[in-house]
Amino acid sequence: MRNKPRRMRRNRSLWLFLLPPSVGLLIFYVVPFFAGIYYSLTDGSYTNAFVGLKNYAEIWHNEMFLLGLRNTMELSLICAPLVWVLAFVIAVLLNRLRPSGALLRNSILLPYLMPASAMLLVWLLFFDYGGTLNRIIHLLGMERVAWLSGAALRFPVVLLFVWKNLGFAVILFLSALQAVPEPLYEYARLEGASLARQAVSITLPLISPTAMLVIIVEWISAFKIFREVYFIGGAYPDEAVYTLQNYMNNMYNRLNYQNVTSAAYSFAMIVFVLFGILFAMLGRAQRKLN
Amino acid sequence: MKKRRKPRRLFVRFLLVLVAVVILVPIIVTALYSFFSPQEIREFMATRGSYDDTAWMDARLSPKMFSLDQYWQILVVDTSVLQMFAMSVFYTVAILLGQAVFVPMMAYALSRYRFRFRGAVFAAILLLMLLPYQVTMVPNVLTLRRLGLLNTIWAVILPMWFAPFYIFLLRQFMASLPDELFEAAQMDGAGMVRCYFHVALPVCRPAIGAALALSFADCWNLVEQPMTYLSARTELQPLSVMFNQLVSESSGVEFAGAVLYMLPALFVYLYFLEDILSGIQLTELK
Numbered sequence: 001m002r003n004k005p006r007r008m009r010r011n012r013s014l015w016l017f018l019l020p021p022s023v024g025l026l027i028f029y030v031v032p033f034f035a036g037i038y039y040s041l042t043d044g045s046y047t048n049a050f051v052g053l054k055n056y057a058e059i060w061h062n063e064m065f066l067l068g069l070r071n072t073m074e075l076s077l078i079c080a081p082l083v084w085v086l087a088f089v090i091a092v093l094l095n096r097l098r099p100s101g102a103l104l105r106n107s108i109l110l111p112y113l114m115p116a117s118a119m120l121l122v123w124l125l126f127f128d129y130g131g132t133l134n135r136i137i138h139l140l141g142m143e144r145v146a147w148l149s150g151a152a153l154r155f156p157v158v159l160l161f162v163w164k165n166l167g168f169a170v171i172l173f174l175s176a177l178q179a180v181p182e183p184l185y186e187y188a189r190l191e192g193a194s195l196a197r198q199a200v201s202i203t204l205p206l207i208s209p210t211a212m213l214v215i216i217v218e219w220i221s222a223f224k225i226f227r228e229v230y231f232i233g234g235a236y237p238d239e240a241v242y243t244l245q246n247y248m249n250n251m252y253n254r255l256n257y258q259n260v261t262s263a264a265y266s267f268a269m270i271v272f273v274l275f276g277i278l279f280a281m282l283g284r285a286q287r288k289l290n
Numbered sequence: 291m292k293k294r295r296k297p298r299r300l301f302v303r304f305l306l307v308l309v310a311v312v313i314l315v316p317i318i319v320t321a322l323y324s325f326f327s328p329q330e331i332r333e334f335m336a337t338r339g340s341y342d343d344t345a346w347m348d349a350r351l352s353p354k355m356f357s358l359d360q361y362w363q364i365l366v367v368d369t370s371v372l373q374m375f376a377m378s379v380f381y382t383v384a385i386l387l388g389q390a391v392f393v394p395m396m397a398y399a400l401s402r403y404r405f406r407f408r409g410a411v412f413a414a415i416l417l418l419m420l421l422p423y424q425v426t427m428v429p430n431v432l433t434l435r436r437l438g439l440l441n442t443i444w445a446v447i448l449p450m451w452f453a454p455f456y457i458f459l460l461r462q463f464m465a466s467l468p469d470e471l472f473e474a475a476q477m478d479g480a481g482m483v484r485c486y487f488h489v490a491l492p493v494c495r496p497a498i499g500a501a502l503a504l505s506f507a508d509c510w511n512l513v514e515q516p517m518t519y520l521s522a523r524t525e526l527q528p529l530s531v532m533f534n535q536l537v538s539e540s541s542g543v544e545f546a547g548a549v550l551y552m553l554p555a556l557f558v559y560l561y562f563l564e565d566i567l568s569g570i571q572l573t574e575l576k
Binding site: 013014016017018020021022024025027028029030031032033035036039090093094096097101103104106107108109110111112113114115116117118119120121122123124125126128129130131132135144146148163166168172173175176208210212217220224225226227230231234240245246248249251253257260261264265267268271272275 | 299302305306307309310314333340342347392393399404419432433449451452454482503514518533534537544548549551552558567573574
């Protein structure tokens with residue numbers, strides 16, 4: 001390469017583009033990440049003595065951490081598959097309506113931009129003990145439910161998440177569905193396959209990379225479920241919706257940084273392992289497709 | 291065949307309209323209630339939270355008297371909501387401007403150059419993308435404090451300028467551009483820098499628009515970052531964080547506040563709809 005001055009010039013201009021954003025990424029993302037690992041291994045005193053895995057041992061015996069971790073896991077395991085299934089069904093139905101149906105598709109996307117906190121008001125009214133949902137339940141002859149306190153709080157939280165994130169997943173599914181050749185369906189129809197059968201046996205295998213992507217995207221956002229809880233339940237919500245972020249915010253406010261960082265990295269490890277498995281599956285699905 | 295498909299389509303259509311209505315109702319109800327008088331809203335909201343088994347909240351669908359008083363209150367009489375709104379606008383604009391500078395740069399470096407650690411840098415960006423905010427929250431706070439940025443507006447703005455997700459999005463788009471596009475410019479004697487300004491940026495305009503539109507949705511909803519980075523400075527918090535307080539104070543103007551808060555999002559949605567749609571689809575490129 002040394003005898004190609006043109007090549008050299010190209011490489012030098014690389015730094016012009018690479019350096020400024022890289023410095024930003026380093027300062028605000030990479031360095032904090034590694035500094036945090038170091039930090040989670042010290043005692044946080046004036047001397048910052050190295051204590052090994054002591055913080056981690058402590059955190060894994062901390063009830064509130066385990067509660068937050070369990071809730072975050074459970075909530076994400078409810079939310080991500082729920083959004084996935086609903087989005088798939090809606091996208092398949094919308095795809096039937098092609099080329100019309102754009103208005104419907106667009107209206108499902110609208111909540112993605114809407115601030116969740118502005119929706120809080122309607123949620124509080126709808127889920128109130130004397131509110132609309134309980135009226136409907138009462139009309140159906142069932143007992144009212146106290147949605148805004150206790151374990152039932154999960155329901156409005158999950159619904160707020162689904163409401164907001166459904167559109168994104170539907171759009172992803174739709175763009176994949178549009179690439180599936182129509183004759184395949186014609187053939188299936190001649191064979192007498194039902195709509196549901198077609199969706200499961202033809203559509204799903206063909207769009208498996210997208211299906212995987214949607215589950216990953218939704219899972220990442222579901223891990224972040226906190227603001228929904230914060231809006232509805234405040235900083236110290238009911239046990240059923242006490243998320244990891246609640247725990248960290250509270251520890252953070254008590255200046256217990258060691259605790260927060262070791263909690264954070266324990267969580268990161270779990271997340272990385274989970275996504276490692278998911279990506280491996282995604283890779284295999286794609287190879288199969290080819 | 292045709293005859294059998296028609297009623298099914300009608301049913302599908304009905305089902306989807308139902309979904310759309312359910313999704314839009316919260317927005318419509320919020321808008322509707324913003325035209326109630328503050329007095330009526332206060333009385334109405336006060337009936338919340340009763341666990342009396344004989345009592346119901348009214349299901350009000352029209353105000354006693356159509357009133358713009360809520361808007362008058364927040365826009366003219368007491369402008370504290372308007373100030374938080376202005377903070378939200380400020381953060382959003384500042385973040386988007388920075389992203390418009392730095393994100394395409396990084397995407398360009400990662401897609402149009404070959405260098406030794408390119409794969410590693412890209413993998414790092416993917417990993418950072420997957421990290422939930424909780425993980426880097428405290429290390430970030432410590433770094434920001436060391437830099438003297440904690441509890442200043444920059445604590446919220448600067449990290450967002452380099453958000454890995456949008457770098458990923460734009461890189462995917464730039465990598466999919468045909469090489470011929472750039473080779474033609476290079477034949478005419480343009481270097482990589484000129485190629486960036488005269489080929490890459492113009493060609494990527496739709497993708498940059500898409501990334502910015504998606505990013506808007508993020509910025510306009512910022513909650514966790516301002517809450518932790520600006521915990522000591524209530525006056526710097528954007529509307530997204532402060533809105534709860536407005537609700538719990540039950541000032542009677544909360545619905546107009548919500549509408550005010552939703553309007554910019556609605557404008558962005560209507561104006562950039564195509565960009566947002568293509569932005570979401572960009573996530574998919576492999």
